[in-house]
Amino acid sequence: MNEYVVRPVRADEWLKVKELRLAALRDPAAAVAFLETLEQGEGRSDALWQERAAGAAAGSGIRQFIAEGPDGQWGGSVTVLVEEAGTTDIFDGEIAQAQAHLVGVFVRPAQRGTGLTEALFEAALEWAWGLEEPVLARVRLFVHAENARAGAFYRRFGFVPSGKVVPMPTDPSAKELEYVFPRPA
Template sequence: MNQYVIRPVRAEEWDKVKELRIAALRDPAAPVAFLETLEQGEGKSDEVWQERAAGAAAGRGVRQFIAEGPDGVWAGTVSILVEEAGTTDIFDGEIEQAQAHLVGVFVRPGQRGTGLTEKLFAAALEWAWGLEEPVLARVRLFVHEENARAGAFYRRFGFVPSGKVVPMPTDPSAKELEYVFPRPA
C-alpha cells in the first residue's frame, strides 16, 4: 500500500477520471453510494469528462484526489467540494457557514482495508484546512442509511453524525445521514 502516491488529479487526466468513475459506478455498492447511475456516467461526453477533470484540478471550488500505483493505475479517489456560506446545497438547504463536502469516495475492491481510504481522506482534509478567506468551519459528507460499511469507516476516521437526515435525491423514500468533521482547533 505504501507504493501509492496520493495526489490531486491533473486536467489532462480526464480519461483516467472517467475510467475510475465508471469502475465506481459498476461496484455493487454504487446504488447506495452515488447519486449517479452507470448509464448516466457512461452517457457523458468526453467534453464533460474533460471539464470535470479540469475543474477538479485547480481553484477553490473542488479538488479530486487519487491514489496512483507504481504502475500508473488509479486505485481510489475522493472529491471535496467547497460550499460557500449563503449558497444552496444539493438537498436545497442553505449553507450557513463555509464548509467542504466529501463526495465520490471509491477504492477498488482489491485495495479496500489497506489504509488507502484513510490516506485519501487525510489529503482531502489537509487541502480543505489549508484554504483561506474564508476558512472552512467543517467538512461534511452524507451516507445512505443502508451503507453501514461506509458509515463505520467515517466514524473510525473521526466524522460524527450531526443528526441531520435528508431524503436521497434519487429515491426520496431512502435517507441520507450527515456526518461532520469540525475544523481542528
C-alpha cells in the same frame, strides 16, 4: 498502501477520471453510494469528463485527490467541494457557514482495508483546512442509511453523525445521513 501516491488530479487525466468513476458506478454498493447510475456515467460526453477533470485540477472550489499505484493505475479517489456560506446545497438547504463536502469516495475492492481510504481522506482534509479563503468551519459528507460499511469507516476516521437526515435526491424514500468533521482547534 505504501506503493500508492496520493495527489491532486491533473486536467489532462480526464480519461482516468472517467475510467475510475465508471468502475465506481459498477461497484455493487453504487446504488447506495452515488447519485448517478452507470448508464448516466457512460452516457456523459468526453467534453464533460474533460471539464470535470479540469475543474477538479484547478483546486479553487473543488479538488479531486487520487491514489496512483507504481503501475499508473488509480486505486481510489475522493473529491472535495467547497460550499460557501449563504449558498444552497444539493438538498436545497442553505449553507450557514463555509464548509467542505466530500463526494465521490471510491476505493477499488482490492485496495480496501489497506489504508488507502485513510490516505485519501487525510489529503482531502489537509487541503480543506489549508484554504485561506474561505476558512472552513467543518467538512461534511452524506452516507446512505443502508451503507453500513461506509458509515463505519467515516466514524472510525473521526466523522460524527450530525443528526441531519435528508431524502436521497434519486430516491426520496431512501435516507442520507450527514456526518461532520469539525475544524480542529
